[in-house]
Amino acid sequence: MGLASYRRSISESKRASILKAARENFLADGYSRAAMAEIAKGADVSTATLYKHFSSKEELFAAVVHATYTDTKSLMAMDIRNMPAAEVLKQLGDAYVYQQFDGQMNELLRVVIAEVPSSPHLAREVYEKSVLRRYREVKDIIEALVARGDLKPHDTDESVLCLAGMVKEFVVWPALFAQNFKKPDDVDEKIGVCIGAFLKIYQA
Template structure:
């Protein structure tokens, strides 16, 4: 029992260090990219020695990979919020407005999400498996949630729910990329409400015209 406690204690201490290293790695990698991040800075940020970083994660590629996988799992919860039933029980025009607004605000206010997208794109050549993990665990569930909603609203007469979901997600992601990450705010200002309203108008237009 004492032996078991000792083991648990040791394992817990080690886990605490691992967590600290992952947090330091996240901060450094997301801020500077893979190549420009040094293991010295990660170690200093985590409050451990460089040798400890290597004993926990083997090498730089492994640490980067673990940190991204960890972050992708974290952000998965954000996507699942899109399927809250109470969010989906209003007029379709309002539901789509709310969905789009929720996606937009989550990405816009969450610097980690933007930096994750940035580094996934940057390193998709060097780490193709991480790009696939991102698509499989974040992009795909988000798109599928929207497809599922479109399918549930047959009176919207959406001919191709899969392609329409891509239109919606693509519009929103590109908007944030251009405005926030590429400084489009200054060069090409455009209020987010206009994009959201245009999206929901286009998608629900059959529904509206049958009402009027």
């Protein structure tokens, strides 16, 4: 490994440590109470090193959300060419549930919501980097199902919101309003109900 590669590896390692410590700190203390010095301490880096990677707490929090999303969005990168529409939708639902619970997106969203009055720009950035981005990915898949004739031609912006809205009733809204809400044991059945209702409307 050359010197440049070594330095890049060290920098990436420090960045990962900072994101991990920041995630733990934000989830434990919330955005407002989280302290950059404590995050640096948890990451075993100097405060100067932390600010070298992230110029502000707002930038750091947005990076934590983005990293969480990046870690789980690959679940939606599926080859649907020979997959029945119902199975495609099931995998989308599974990916959504995984991200919200195993990826702790519900907990991060709760932190964001608490900061909307004081940090609207932060909330908007998180919304664009997680919610809107995921909608666009799902829309691409829905449009592919329309193109191959599995679904009727329709307004895909509307259908994505319809599908997401049904799923959220089971796995997002209850979690946002209950501190210790766990993934339901019958989550597969609930997702199946959502998919069935969606296909009744849009299946060709």
